[in-house]
Amino acid sequence: MIKTNELVKVFRTDEVETTALNKVNLNIESGEFVAIMGPSGCGKSTLLNILGLLDNPSAGELHFTDQEVSKHSERQRTNLRKSNIGFVFQSFNLIDELTVYENVELPLLYLNMPSSERKKRVEEVLDRMKMSHRKKHFPQQLSGGQQQRVAISRAVVTNPKLILADEPTGNLDSANGEEVMNLLSELNNEGTTIVMVTHSPSDAEKAHRIVQLFDGHIVTENIKKVL
Numbered sequence: 001m002i003k004t005n006e007l008v009k010v011f012r013t014d015e016v017e018t019t020a021l022n023k024v025n026l027n028i029e030s031g032e033f034v035a036i037m038g039p040s041g042c043g044k045s046t047l048l049n050i051l052g053l054l055d056n057p058s059a060g061e062l063h064f065t066d067q068e069v070s071k072h073s074e075r076q077r078t079n080l081r082k083s084n085i086g087f088v089f090q091s092f093n094l095i096d097e098l099t100v101y102e103n104v105e106l107p108l109l110y111l112n113m114p115s116s117e118r119k120k121r122v123e124e125v126l127d128r129m130k131m132s133h134r135k136k137h138f139p140q141q142l143s144g145g146q147q148q149r150v151a152i153s154r155a156v157v158t159n160p161k162l163i164l165a166d167e168p169t170g171n172l173d174s175a176n177g178e179e180v181m182n183l184l185s186e187l188n189n190e191g192t193t194i195v196m197v198t199h200s201p202s203d204a205e206k207a208h209r210i211v212q213l214f215d216g217h218i219v220t221e222n223i224k225k226v227l
Helices: 044-051 074-082 100-110 115-128 144-156 174-189
Strands: 002-012 017-028 033-037 059-064 085-089 162-166 193-197 209-214 217-223
Touching (some): 002 044, 017 044, 017 217, 033 044, 044 059, 044 162, 044 193, 085 144, 100 115, 100 144, 115 144, 174 193
Parallel strands (some): 033 193, 033 209, 162 193
Antiparallel strands (some): 002 059, 209 217
């Protein structure tokens, strides 16, 4: 599903040049669950942003679903991303002014999906995530665990091929964190590819493979489970 070849990302200001990723080679197969670990500042989130087509690399190649996309324009990346990739963030990134239902519906509006199909999709996913009873609530009225379940609902409502999760349990207590990881594992067992950035060794144990980054390089890859 994803292949990078000598991927480089350099951030430049007038005075400073910082290499966040330095010749990263990574293959992620369809249906895998990959955890990316490493110290703060090692390039984890930068790599996730590029894999999620939120940013282009400075050099190297990025293949996504058999397309070379490293030179895509922002519009091309957006069109490819919105129907193929779901995102789950540590800070939830829900829109405070929208209800639970409206937050989950939003990606479907971007796809210009008919209202009857949107309603069906949103209600199905909220029911699955045990959030139907909260659909008229606003994010501020929910616990952290509930907000993350809404965020996962929003990520999966388009039936994406890939879910990218950036510290998905970072703002949760252990019980809610375990619940979120179980949901991600369940989605992966059903065929969704998941790439997760995490500092948590226990969360990483849920993955098939753990990729360790250090100073923008992949230093080790540890296969935990056979697909």
